[in-house]
Amino acid sequence: xxxxxxxxxxxxxxxxxxxxxxxxxxxxxxxxxxxxxxxxxxxxxxxxxxxxxxxxxxxxxxxxxxxxxxxxxxxxxxxxxxxxxxxxxxxxxxxxxxxxxxxxxxxxxxxxxxxxxxxxxxxxxxxxxxxxxxxxxxxxxxxxxxxxxxxxxxxxxxxxxxxxxxxxxxxxxxxxxxxxxxxxxxxxxxxxxxxxxxxxxxxxxxxxxxxxxxxxxxxxxxxxxxxxxxxxxxxxxxxxxxxxxxxxxxxxxxxxxxxxxxxxxxxxxxxxxxxxxxxxxxxxxxxxxxxxxxxxxxxxxxxxxxxxxxxxxxxxxxxxxxxxxxxxxxxxxxxxxxxxx
Amino acid sequence: xxxxxxxxxxxxxxxxxxxxxxxxxxxxxxxxxxxxxxxxxxxxxxxxxxxxxxxxxxxxxxxxxxxxxxxxxxxxxxxxxxxxxxxxxxxxxxxxxxxxxxxxxxxxxxxxxxxxxxxxxxxxxxxxxxxxxxxxxxxxxxxxxxxxxxxxxxxxxxxxxxxxxxxxxxxxxxxxxxxxxxxxxxxxxxxxxxxxxxxxxxxxxxxxxxxxxxxxxxxxxxxxxxxxxxxxxxxxxxxxxxxxxxxxxxxxxxxxxxxxxxxxxxxxxxxxxxxxxxxxxxxxxxxxxxxxxxxxxxxxxxxxxxxxxxxxxxxxxxxxxxxxxxxxxxxxxxxxxxxxx
DNA sequence: TTGTACGCGTTATCAC
DNA sequence: GTGATAACGCGTACAA
Numbered sequence: 139x140x141x142x143x144x145x146x147x148x149x150x151x152x153x154x155x156x157x158x159x160x161x162x163x164x165x166x167x168x169x170x171x172x173x174x175x176x177x178x179x180x181x182x183x184x185x186x187x188x189x190x191x192x193x194x195x196x197x198x199x200x201x202x203x204x205x206x207x208x209x210x211x212x213x214x215x216x217x218x219x220x221x222x223x224x225x226x227x228x229x230x231x232x233x234x235x236x237x238x239x240x241x242x243x244x245x246x247x248x249x250x251x252x253x254x255x256x257x258x259x260x261x262x263x264x265x266x267x268x269x270x271x272x273x274x275x276x277x278x279x280x281x282x283x284x285x286x287x288x289x290x291x292x293x294x295x296x297x298x299x300x301x302x303x304x305x306x307x308x309x310x311x312x313x314x315x316x317x318x319x320x321x322x323x324x325x326x327x328x329x330x331x332x333x334x335x336x337x338x339x340x341x342x343x344x345x346x347x348x349x350x351x352x353x354x355x356x357x358x359x360x361x362x363x364x365x366x367x368x369x370x371x372x373x374x375x376x377x378x379x380x381x382x383x384x385x386x387x388x389x390x391x392x393x394x395x396x397x398x399x400x401x402x403x404x405x406x407x408x409x410x411x412x413x414x415x416x417x418x419x420x421x422x423x424x425x426x427x428x429x430x431x432x433x434x435x436x437x438x439x440x441x442x443x444x445x446x447x448x449x450x451x452x453x454x455x456x457x458x459x460x461x462x463x464x465x466x467x468x469x470x471x472x473x474x475x476x477x478x479x
Numbered sequence: 480x481x482x483x484x485x486x487x488x489x490x491x492x493x494x495x496x497x498x499x500x501x502x503x504x505x506x507x508x509x510x511x512x513x514x515x516x517x518x519x520x521x522x523x524x525x526x527x528x529x530x531x532x533x534x535x536x537x538x539x540x541x542x543x544x545x546x547x548x549x550x551x552x553x554x555x556x557x558x559x560x561x562x563x564x565x566x567x568x569x570x571x572x573x574x575x576x577x578x579x580x581x582x583x584x585x586x587x588x589x590x591x592x593x594x595x596x597x598x599x600x601x602x603x604x605x606x607x608x609x610x611x612x613x614x615x616x617x618x619x620x621x622x623x624x625x626x627x628x629x630x631x632x633x634x635x636x637x638x639x640x641x642x643x644x645x646x647x648x649x650x651x652x653x654x655x656x657x658x659x660x661x662x663x664x665x666x667x668x669x670x671x672x673x674x675x676x677x678x679x680x681x682x683x684x685x686x687x688x689x690x691x692x693x694x695x696x697x698x699x700x701x702x703x704x705x706x707x708x709x710x711x712x713x714x715x716x717x718x719x720x721x722x723x724x725x726x727x728x729x730x731x732x733x734x735x736x737x738x739x740x741x742x743x744x745x746x747x748x749x750x751x752x753x754x755x756x757x758x759x760x761x762x763x764x765x766x767x768x769x770x771x772x773x774x775x776x777x778x779x780x781x782x783x784x785x786x787x788x789x790x791x792x793x794x795x796x797x798x799x800x801x802x803x804x805x806x807x808x809x810x811x812x813x814x815x816x817x818x819x820x
Numbered sequence: 821t822t823g824t825a826c827g828c829g830t831t832a833t834c835a836c
Numbered sequence: 837g838t839g840a841t842a843a844c845g846c847g848t849a850c851a852a
Binding site: 485486487497498501502505531532533534535536537539541 | 832
């Protein structure tokens with residue numbers, strides 16, 4: 139059973155020293171004579187040598203590993219961002235250690251410990267719980283950290299994500315333009331995830347600014363309960379004697395859009411007559427009959443920015459101020475917000 | 480900037496030797512006196528010590544790392560399997576290094592090299608190209624290997640995936656039962672992915688066995704072209720003077736189902752009257768009007784089996800025969816294969 | 821430009 | 837039971 143060749147064997151095969159081989163693979167070939175380079179290259183090829191990253195990491199702390207902690211790997215948004223992160227890593231010669239917490243704070247702690255035990259050089263966190271203390275300890279130790287999508291109060295770290303206020307503004311403007319005057323905002327429980335809070339807050343502020351009426355409903359129970367609440371919203375009589383005003387639903391993210399669509403279809407609502415708009419673009423949004431209007435996040439850009447932020451960190455200098463990188467979404471207008479249909 | 484404590488510091492703090500501390504964390508506590516255990520535990524806690532996996536991996540080759548190479552991370556099926564893999568890893572105290580090849584054989588080679596440089600203890604491969612030589616070299620070196628979903632001719636390794644023949648049989652039986660007699664099988668180019676070939680072959684064999692008529696179309700071009708072909712299939716006159724027979728589409732995987740649904744809706748077809756069935760269950764299949772009938776793969780089980788197979792490999796003994804673990808799908812019948820609708 | 825010697829944090833081996 | 841010591845494969849002063 140042939141073992142993998144080590145740097146020593148390559149050195150012997152090439153008639154050179156460890157040091158030279160090491161330099162060769164560390165990208166310092168310009169400091170070697172062309173002849174030596176050639177010999178080393180040939181030897182390495184013959185022996186199929188690859189530097190052992192474990193040993194490399196042990197020495198200088200250069201593991202070339204980036205850790206990414208995702209709250210829900212089955213969320214297409216997370217995967218899309220991960221795709222961007224991966225591409226950026228590849229361009230930098232970094233490897234990506236991915237852990238999924240399934241929104242379990244306990245698991246999150248476990249995985250955090252796991253990743254640090256592999257001496258990751260940077261950490262991208264899409265938090266499920268509030269591991270503030272653990273994370274702060276890591277940044278204090280000089281580990282570059284980037285928060286993805288979800289903010290964490292007590293941690294000084296860059297944040298990369300959506301411009302939630304702008305997103306809600308775009309949504310409200312679009313809905314108002316299309317003639318919807320009474321809105322129902324649907325969200326998952328906003329307690330633990332900062333974007334949910336930001337979006338909800340902005341929604342409520344945005345209503346009054348635009349003289350719209352509306353309310354928010356937090357999904358917690360069953361599909362049935364959601365459907366009941368939507369039905370109540372759609373069927374109750376218009377307020378204050380004003381004439382009948384078109385009503386629309388605004389969904390805080392992809393999961394909510396799915397649930398809301400299911401509910402609307404079950405209620406027999408006609409999309410468009412009943413407005414429907416969601417944050418996060420999904421495969422199937424164009425398929426549901428007149429098409430569902432969405433706000434698409436630039437997931438690839440978000441992913442790449444996460445790595446860029448990580449790399450921009452002055453390594454050990456923790457003096458750099460935490461920055462925010464907020465990306466603007468794009469409105470994809472479809473039939474579900476077209477009254478004339 | 481506080482560094483992470485090392486085993487030496489813990490040993491000193493606990494008044495013990497490196498060896499004992501190492502044993503403590505290697506799970507050999509039963510070979511230590513309770514008193515020593517206690518002292519080590521206390522010292523480790525005080526210093527917030529965590530074993531350095533890099534150093535561990537260097538010594539014994541025990542990186543506790545599993546590599547997973549995915550052809551397309553944005554395919555929900557892959558993510559679902561990955562979820563199962565991850566869970567299994569966690570239960571075994573393993574970490575998962577995930578790489579996405581975006582179906583690029585070049586990238587696949589790169590990532591393969593990357594993973595081995597991290598001394599992964601096992602590899603799960605959902606192949607994009609045919610890195611047979613590289614993989615065989617790895618198994619020869621004693622690295623446990625599992626092929627996921629896609630077979631690779633020249634490599635002796637376990638395969639975990641769908642029972643494709645059974646899946647097609649189930650689909651054909653279901654369609655025939657529901658009264659569809661003329662079928663169009665839609666697939667992506669079958670050249671490089673073994674499941675596509677297996678499914679296609681079985682489809683053609685299954686037709687004659689059931690006295691159904693049908694044909695296969697390989698998607699390669701645009702949506703428009705697909706729509707044209709589907710339209711041609713749906714509108715041409717019945718063969719051999721037999722009366723009009725209900726027609727149905729069978730989609731080889733989730734991506735195809737999406738494209739086919741788009742095409743059908745554009746053509747204004749009524750689902751059910753025109754049958755539609757797809758392999759792979761997706762979020763939105765229940766949403767499209769009468770519901771789209773699917774074959775759901777047991778993704779979680781597949782993922783867990785992949786790790787189980789990896790761990791079952793006798794490590795260095797390459798004598799173990801390559802086994803196949805074929806899972807049976809489940810029919811989720813919906814309106815798209817109900818003629819009466 | 822090239823080679824020598826040491827250390828990174830851990831585990832395995834062998835004494836006690 | 838416990839402890840000293842030698843690897844593991846590599847990077848890097850430092851010397852030549």
